[in-house]
Amino acid sequence: MHDLEQRLEQLTAGEGLALIADLFPGKVVFSTSLGQEDQVITQLIASQNLPIQIFSLDTGRLFPETLELLARTESKYKTRIKVYYPETTSVEKLVADIGINGFYESVENRKSCCFVRKVEPLKRALARNKVWVTGLRAEQSANRSAMKRIEWDEANQILKYNPLLDWGFDEMLAYIQEHKIPYNPLHDKGFISIGCAPCTRAILPGEDARAGRWWWEESKKECGLHAK
Numbered sequence: 001m002h003d004l005e006q007r008l009e010q011l012t013a014g015e016g017l018a019l020i021a022d023l024f025p026g027k028v029v030f031s032t033s034l035g036q037e038d039q040v041i042t043q044l045i046a047s048q049n050l051p052i053q054i055f056s057l058d059t060g061r062l063f064p065e066t067l068e069l070l071a072r073t074e075s076k077y078k079t080r081i082k083v084y085y086p087e088t089t090s091v092e093k094l095v096a097d098i099g100i101n102g103f104y105e106s107v108e109n110r111k112s113c114c115f116v117r118k119v120e121p122l123k124r125a126l127a128r129n130k131v132w133v134t135g136l137r138a139e140q141s142a143n144r145s146a147m148k149r150i151e152w153d154e155a156n157q158i159l160k161y162n163p164l165l166d167w168g169f170d171e172m173l174a175y176i177q178e179h180k181i182p183y184n185p186l187h188d189k190g191f192i193s194i195g196c197a198p199c200t201r202a203i204l205p206g207e208d209a210r211a212g213r214w215w216w217e218e219s220k221k222e223c224g225l226h227a228k
């Protein structure tokens with residue numbers, strides 16, 4: 001793994017994705033939440049026609065703008081993004097137990113909701129694959145700064161590859177502009193990190209990028225997808 005990390009360090013994000021697709025044929029998947037970082041990776045995969053399956057998790061609580069962007073992205077890159085949904089019976093039980101918006105009432109409820117709507121579908125999406133590509137950047141939050149370009153994800157038993165690890169925010173925006181990559185119109189309204197509608201708000205200038213996620217909590221601002 002150390003050797004692979006060193007090889008990837010010498011490559012651009014696009015070259016790294018091509019190398020990973022080549023080393024693990026048919027076993028590389030990319031999870032997109034349609035955020036800005038993820039849109040860059042979708043463009044890098046699509047423009048090189050790499051054999052990497054792109055998928056997204058529709059929690060049932062996303063912004064309409066996010067779903068509209070998904071359709072727009074498929075159309076622009078002439079690709080299909082595989083969409084995973086939560087198990088119907090699990091969602092029905094969750095809502096019966098905690099209420100439709102019970103995630104505001106406790107961290108435990110919120111984690112239960114994230115588990116049913118995100119973590120379990122993610123496990124299904126990652127099963128039988130060898131590499132999970134993500135759009136994580138080290139500067140996004142304190143608990144992401146210790147990440148490596150390629151690392152073992154114990155919770156999901158898969159290698160995790162973070163091609164944009166060293167990218168700065170401005171560098172990412174410049175890339176999006178230069179390549180005319182479609183992005184969520186909510187970004188222009190102060191939303192930086194966009195997740196489910198009831199759990200995301202716009203942030204003020206100078207606030208941490210993830211401050212708009214689960215803003216009523218004092219937690220680490222992670223939903224369990226990228227827990228170490």
Ligand code: SF4
Pocket residue numbers: 059061103110111113114115117118195196198199223
């Ligand atoms: S972000 Fe909010 S609505 Fe979405 S799965 Fe987590 S708790 Fe539920």
